[in-house]
Every structure is written in structure tokens, then in C-alpha cells.
Amino acid sequence: MLKKDRVAFIDQRLQELYPTQPIPLDHKDPYTLLVAVLLSAQCTDERVNQVTPALFDLADNPFDMAGQDVEKIREIIRPCGLSPQKSKAIKRLSEILVEKYQGAVPEDMAALEELPGVGHKTASVVMSQAFGVPAFPVDTHIHRLAQRWGLSSGKNVTQTEKDLKRLFPIERWNALHLQIIYYGREYCSARGCDGTVCDICRTCYPERKNPKKTRKA
Template structure:
């Protein structure tokens, strides 16, 4: 089956699973979304949604955030991974938005990527969800599933993004990237997942891939298994 044919079938299945795709990060403005996505690196969306209400009560605009001390920001986000660095980046990006963009979040991928702590994925999420510009943000779930499904060769995130853009219609990108994330979280985890019983992997992944992952999981489980008393 060609990749484009496979993507068409996957798209139909994902639409059945997730006809609606709410953005997982709570926000009310492009600035709040930008900060929330920045915070989500090495942190769960659930944790981000727990800390942002307190942060946004203190400041929910670039001008207000720029007036906060870094320690004030850190106090709200300290349970997030890499919190000290993120607090500094949030303060500095708020200052840059005020100084260089009139206190607004720019609708430009390049301008967003120039902000501290904002990588390509973060910028792509903001462009897609705040400004409706077709992008295909690739996170760990998407990278993993694209390889499992044979839609990409599992080399780099950049290659995965290009491969997925090539097989999914442009008008679906902003929705399907969320559908894949939801599917990965709920139905297709990274470890101890029998691909042969998965609604999509069962037909989309190769027999070789299924066998490789089964051997890997068995090997990991064996290493973690406690040794019997008396064994060296």
C-alpha cells in the first residue's frame, strides 16, 4: 500500500475516533497558548493546566508578564520540568514581544522561533491553533506513530514533519496532528503495546516492525525482572 493510500485510511479512522479536537492546553489568547506550549516541554499537559491559572492570574499579557520578576514566574511554574530556565525565557520573550512586536504575539513562524525558549514545534502549534495557519507540529507521539505506521522512516523530527505533510492534505494538518497525539496517548503507547491488536498498527505497521517492538519490550521486561534469591 502506498503511503498516500495508507494516510487516507488512517485519516478516516482518526476522524471516527476524534471528530472533535480541542486544544489540550487551556488558554484564552495567543499569548497564553504560547506560554503554555513553552511550559509543556518535558512536562505533561495536565501539569501545565494546573500551573497556568496561577501564572495567568498574575499576568496574562506580554506587558504584564514583562513587569513580573523571574522569581514571581518561577513560583507559579516550579513543578514543571526545567522551571528555572522556562521562567527566564517567559520573562524575556514577554519583554521582546513588547519591545519588538507592539505587545502582540506575531503571526509569523520565523518571528516566533526567534523568541527565547520557542522552538519550531512550539511556534508551529501557535501558528496552527491561534492563527489557523496550516502547520504540522511533530511531538514524540507523532514521531513514534508515523514510524510505526510506515509513513516516515523514524530518523528525525524534521523528516517526519516533511513526510506527513506530503501524505496528508494541507487542510487537515491542524486537526490531524492533534488526532494522532490523542490516539497515541489513549491507544498506542510507546512501551508494552501489542501492535497486532491496535486499531491502526494492526494493519498499518509491518510484520517486521511488530516483531521488533515485541522483542524490544520482552528484552526490557527481562532486564527489569527481579532476580530470584540466590542467583548471582
């Protein structure tokens, strides 16, 4: 199957499977989404959703969060891992939002990436899911599937993001990001599929007999 045919099949199949794409992280506005995405680094969405209710009971806006003690934040978010760094980042970014943006989350990629604890992927998620701006956040799971499906041979998530953006129309980026995540969790997980098991892998590479080795992000 040629790459263009794989792209068309994958696009169609994912739209059939996931016509709607609910956002996995519970939130009520751009600020709570930003904090939730920050917490999701090296942590499952399920765990984040278990932790954020207590955190947002404590403070659900940058004004209130900026006034909290770092140790109090850290104690609540401890189950998410990396709590020393994440608690400091949450407090400091909240202070910056108050000082520089009147408490609003900036609708700007560069401004988001300047915030403590906010990398390119986190900023991309906020831009796409909070503001509807086309972005294609790539995590290690999307990186793995893009290689299994022959969409990218990138050595890192940065190259994979560039490859996927070239292959799919911009109006599909936001939905595709979530659709690939859902598909990866349900059918093409790291352990559940090795590139020879799930429907998309078998359709794209019917002759593939051996597991597909993927470059780690």
C-alpha cells in the same frame, strides 16, 4: 497494505474517532497559548493546565508578565520542570513582545522562532492553534506513531514533519496533528502498544509479529 492505502485508512479512522479536536492546553488568547506551549516542553499537558491558572492570575499578558520578577515566575512554574530556563524565557519573550510587537504575538513562524524558549515545534503549535495557519507540529509521540504506521523512517522530528506534510493534504495538517496525539494517548502509547496491539497498527501491518522498533527523535 501500500503506503497510499495506509494513509487513506489512517486519515479516515482518525476523523471517525476524533471529529472535533479540542486544544489540550487551556488558554484564552495567543499569548497564553504561547506560554502554555513553552511550559509543555518535557512536561505533560495536564501538569501545565494545573500550573497556568496561578501563573495567569499573576500575569496573563506580556505587559504584566514583563514586569514580574523571574523568581516569582519560577516558583509558580516549578512543577513543570526546567523552571530556571522557562521562567527566564517567559519574562524575556514578554519583554520582546512589548518592545517589538506592541504586546501582540506575531503571526509569523520566523518571528516566533526568534523568541526565547520558542523552537520550531512551539512556533508551529501557535501558528496552527492560535492563528489557524496550516502547520504540522511533530513531537516525540507523533514521531513514534509515524514510524509504527510506516509513514516515515525519519531519524528526527524534522524529517518526520516533512514526510507527513508530503503525505497528507495541507487542509488536514492542523486537525491531524491533534488527532494523532489523541490516538497515541488513548490507543498507541509508548508502553500500551508496540506496533502490534492497537487497531491502526494491526490494520496497517496485520502480519507484523514482533514489536516495531522506532528511532528516537
